[in-house]
Amino acid sequence: MDNQTSVKIKAQDVNFFYGKHQALKNIKLDVLANQVTAIIGPSGCGKSTFIRLLNRMNELVSNTVLTGRIYLDGQDIFASCVDSVEIRRRVGMVFQKPNPFPKNIFENISYALEVNGIKNKQFVEERVIESFKKAALWDEVKDRLHDSALKLSGGQQQRLCIARCLAIKPEVILFDEPCASLDPISTRKIEELILELKKDYTIAIVTHNMQQAARVSNYTGFFLLGELIEFDKTETIFKSPKDQRTEDYITGRFG
Amino acid sequence: MTKIKERIIKGIFTILAFASLIFLVGIIIVLFREALPIFKKIKVFEFIFGKFWYPTYDPAEFGILPLILASIWVSTGAMLICVPLGVGSALYLNELASPGQKAILKPLVEILASIPSIVYGFFGMAILAPFLQNLFHLSIGLCAFTAGLTLGIMATPVVCSIAEDALSYVPRSFREASFAVGANRWQTLIKVVIPAAGSGISTAIILGMSRAIGETMTVLMVAGGAAVIPKSFFDPVRPMTAAIAAEMGEAPMGSDHYHALFAIALILFLVTFIFNVIAEVVSRKYRIKLGLSG
Numbered sequence: 001m002d003n004q005t006s007v008k009i010k011a012q013d014v015n016f017f018y019g020k021h022q023a024l025k026n027i028k029l030d031v032l033a034n035q036v037t038a039i040i041g042p043s044g045c046g047k048s049t050f051i052r053l054l055n056r057m058n059e060l061v062s063n064t065v066l067t068g069r070i071y072l073d074g075q076d077i078f079a080s081c082v083d084s085v086e087i088r089r090r091v092g093m094v095f096q097k098p099n100p101f102p103k104n105i106f107e108n109i110s111y112a113l114e115v116n117g118i119k120n121k122q123f124v125e126e127r128v129i130e131s132f133k134k135a136a137l138w139d140e141v142k143d144r145l146h147d148s149a150l151k152l153s154g155g156q157q158q159r160l161c162i163a164r165c166l167a168i169k170p171e172v173i174l175f176d177e178p179c180a181s182l183d184p185i186s187t188r189k190i191e192e193l194i195l196e197l198k199k200d201y202t203i204a205i206v207t208h209n210m211q212q213a214a215r216v217s218n219y220t221g222f223f224l225l226g227e228l229i230e231f232d233k234t235e236t237i238f239k240s241p242k243d244q245r246t247e248d249y250i251t252g253r254f255g
Numbered sequence: 256m257t258k259i260k261e262r263i264i265k266g267i268f269t270i271l272a273f274a275s276l277i278f279l280v281g282i283i284i285v286l287f288r289e290a291l292p293i294f295k296k297i298k299v300f301e302f303i304f305g306k307f308w309y310p311t312y313d314p315a316e317f318g319i320l321p322l323i324l325a326s327i328w329v330s331t332g333a334m335l336i337c338v339p340l341g342v343g344s345a346l347y348l349n350e351l352a353s354p355g356q357k358a359i360l361k362p363l364v365e366i367l368a369s370i371p372s373i374v375y376g377f378f379g380m381a382i383l384a385p386f387l388q389n390l391f392h393l394s395i396g397l398c399a400f401t402a403g404l405t406l407g408i409m410a411t412p413v414v415c416s417i418a419e420d421a422l423s424y425v426p427r428s429f430r431e432a433s434f435a436v437g438a439n440r441w442q443t444l445i446k447v448v449i450p451a452a453g454s455g456i457s458t459a460i461i462l463g464m465s466r467a468i469g470e471t472m473t474v475l476m477v478a479g480g481a482a483v484i485p486k487s488f489f490d491p492v493r494p495m496t497a498a499i500a501a502e503m504g505e506a507p508m509g510s511d512h513y514h515a516l517f518a519i520a521l522i523l524f525l526v527t528f529i530f531n532v533i534a535e536v537v538s539r540k541y542r543i544k545l546g547l548s549g
Contacts, residue, residue, distance in 0.1 A: 057431065062354060089437035099428035102451055111446065112436035161432070168436055 007071075008033040008172060008202040009054055009091075014068035016049055016058070023049045025226045027068070031172070036194065036203045038217035038234065040210055042254065045223040047206045048096070051174050054204065055091035056084040072172075089116060092170035096177040098157035100149035100164075105141050108149045108160055112167045127167055135163035136193055155186025162193060173197065175205040179212065191216050210250055214238050222246045286524055289517035293317065296511060302518060308482040308493075310502065310512040317515045319522075321484045325399065325492035326468055328485055329478060332403020333410055333467040338460055340407070341414025345459075348415070349422040350444060361419065368412035376476035379405035384477060393489050395479060400488040402478035406467045414463040421455020422448065454538040461534040465527040471496035495519050 009031035016024035023046045031037045031054075039047045052058050053070060056077060070077050077087050100108050109128040118124060132138040137159040141152070149160055158178060165173055175194065179187040194203060194216045207213050213220050214234060221231040222243075230237060230246045241247045248254060294302065297317055305318015344364070348357055383405060384396030425448050433443040449456070479491020482498065493501075499516050506512040 055435065057434065060427070060431065060434065084434075085437050085439050088435055093431075093435040095428060095431060095435075097428060099426075099432040101429060101432060101447060111433075111438075115433070115436060115438035115442045115446070164432070164436060 005032040005035060007031070008073065009204070010069075010071040010074075011050070011053075012069045012071070014050070014053065014066070014070060016046075016053065016067075017065040018061070019063050023226050024053075027228050029221055029228055029231055031202060031204050032219065033202050034198065034200075035219055036198045036205060036217040038213035038220045039204065039206045039223060040208065040213045040220060040249075041223035042249070043208065046226040047223045048176055050223070051176055051204055051206045052093075054172070054174055055088050055093050057088075057093065059084060089168055090170055091172040091174060092165035092168065093174045093176065094158070094161050094165055094178050096180045098154055098161050098181070100152070100157050100160050102148065102150060104146045105149045105152070105160065106145040109164050109167050112164050116168055131163040131167040134166050134197075135159045136189065136196075137163055153186070155182050155189060158182060158186065158190060159193065162190075162197075166197075170201070172202045172204065175203065175207075177206050177208065179207070179209070187212070210238075222249060224249070283524075286517060286521045289514060290521040291514075291518075293511060293514035293518045302515070303522070306484060308498070310506070310515060315511060317511065319495070319498075319515075319519055321482050322493055322495045322498050322519065323522075324484055325478065325482075326494040326496070328399045328488065328492060329402045329406060329474060329494050330464060330467045332400060332488065333406035334460075334464055336404060336407025337410040337414050337463050337467070341411045341459065341463060342418050342456060344411070344415045345418035345422060345456075346444070348419050350440070350448075361416075364412045364415050364419075368416060370409075372409065372470060372472040373476070375405055375409045376473040379473060379477035391489065395491055397477050397479035397491055398489045399478065399485055399492045402474045402492070402494070403488070405473050405477050406470055409470065409473060410463040410467050413466055414459045417459035417462060418452070418456045421452040421459065424455065425451045454540065458534045458538045461530050461537070465530040465534075468530075469496060469523065469527050471500050475500050495523050499523075 007030045011027050011029045014024055014027040015022065027050060029050075039051060041047045049058070053066065054072075054077075058064060058066065066078065072087065072090065075082065101111060103111065106128060109131055110124050113124050113127060118127070129138065132141060137156060140156060141160075149157065152160060162173075162178075179190050182190065191212060194205065197203060198216075205213070205216065217234045219231070220234040220237040222229045222237065222241075222245075224245055230241060230243045232242075237246060238250055241250065297305075302317055302319060303323065304320050305316065306320050307316040307318045308321050309316040344360075348360055348364075352360060379401055380397070384401050386396075387393065387398075387401055387404075388396030429447050429451055430443055433447045438446070474494045475497040478494055478497055480493050480497065480501065481491040482493040483490070485492045499519055502512065503516055506516055
């Protein structure tokens with residue numbers, strides 16, 4: 001890997017257990033700044049589990065054990081002095097299923113600002129508009145900001161969730177299979193958006209869609225049964241994988 | 256052969272399904288038939304807002320305002336106890352309790368809900384009333400306050416259990432969405448979880464309320480029984496249910512008194528019916544808002 005790009009998130013010897021089941025085994029992986037890092041692998045390989053560690057979302061599930069370290073800009077995010085709320089402000093997340101709040105379209109974004117102590121009405125309004133524009137949703141919602149967000153289509157809801165994530169200006173955005181429940185056209189819009197966003201953000205995306213990984217990412221990691229089998233530039237992974245298992249997976253022999 | 260069998264089975268289940276409807280209609284018919292004669296002698300308005308309940312005097316007076324007020328006072332007292340306690344414990348169970356604690360506490364709450372009302376009555380009469388009498392230097396411990404307190408304790412598990420169910424139905428994705436934008440636990444609870452569970456929580460409160468209003472045995476034992484317009488929380492009172500239960504035995508069948516008691520029952524029925532309809536409407540409205548179902 002070239003030396004100019006700095007490491008944004010570093011996972012070091014990460015093991016993760018749900019009860020007695022080991023979901024991640026000795027994961028070592030670097031997410032580089034201002035790059036799109038894709039994580040691929042068959043269902044149940046631990047890819048979602050892994051990405052949810054990066055903003056401490058795993059803490060919402062009880063009876064789990066984590067060993068190893070995850071660093072964000074060199075800071076251990078699980079250190080006892082670190083506040084998970086602070087981490088989540090810097091590392092935003094877009095989920096598998098669009099999850100807008102049962103509030104109106106405007107409030108869905110302003111909520112993100114409000115909980116972060118931003119109350120100035122004019123500022124909030126400007127930031128909401130800016131976020132919608134960045135998420136390529138503004139033209140579709142500008143006339144219906146007070147409609148329920150649940151009335152939007154799935155693809156629009158997902159872009160709303162991206163706008164919500166952008167509103168608090170995170171440094172990293174994690175996408176956990178963001179297109180899993182979307183149709184091809186909505187999927188394309190989200191992918192275009194990710195390509196647009198990578199100019200300003202560090203992005204990690206979990207996907208079971210290999211073409212998607214090939215289209216949007218610079219680096220790709222292949223997970224299998226909780227292990228990181230191979231991690232390299234996306235081109236290398238897809239054109240000349242070193243591990244037989246990676247090759248089998250991307251050529252569609254299993255998964 | 257199988258076709259006939261299937262038809263018979265279908266018929267049996269259809270009858271079973273409609274049984275509750277038949278009972279409901281039957282009860283409504285009986286209530287109206289037995290209650291209406293009293294309104295030939297006394298106007299509905301005078302019946303509801305009459306200040307004196309002297310059913311056995313001559314001439315008898317059938318004003319149920321004291322009974323209605325007693326019911327309102329006692330239910331209000333009960334609400335003041337069971338809403339904060341019930342909703343509060345539901346929030347604790349859902350948000351803060353460890354899985355181990357929850358595994359113990361939730362069944363306990365449900366056991367509390369299954370204790371027969373007469374046991375609560377005993378508890379109120381034997382423990383609470385003397386205690387309150389000493390505490391507040393009352394002339395009598397059996398009063399609206401004691402009844403409200405006992406009913407409140409009784410309705411708490413109902414409120415708690417339903418409200419907790421409502422909270423646990425809030426999709427996890429809402430919480431995740433909130434945490435993901437840097438909200439803390441408190442903000443997530445107040446601004447996302449509680450509004451999302453709002454319908455269930457209000458249903459819980461309304462059902463708790465209709466339980467409190469309709470409860471008979473407990474108030475009969477601890478409310479004190481005086482059919483006089485209450486002036487303070489510490490006056491003995493006779494709520495509507497207690498009046499029916501206490502007097503039905505002495506009212507000659509077919510007498511004015513008898514019909515008047517049925518009229519009270521009819522009013523009670525209408526009140527709890529309205530509460531239930533409100534609960535249903537509220538929960539349906541929110542379910543649509545949450546996009547859970549039409």
